[in-house]
Amino acid sequence: MVLSEQHPEPIPVMRDINMLLIGGQERNLFQWNALLIKAGFKVLKVHGVGVGGEHSSIIELVLNE
Secondary structure, X not given: OEEOOOOOOHHHHHHHHHHHHOOOOOEEHHHHHHHHHHXXXXXXXXXXXXXXXXXXXXXXXXXXX
């Protein structure tokens, strides 16, 4: 799941709070990008971010060589 940068919907925010209880978190696109760069990937495209798409997103990436 990729959260909207501004004014995310309430349900994804509640999932984020629930994940904090078990040591995880939902991330916005900036946070995903930073994490994936650290892991050696380059983001090509993100599908499903924004209204109606916040409940499932696909991040296309490649190894950053």
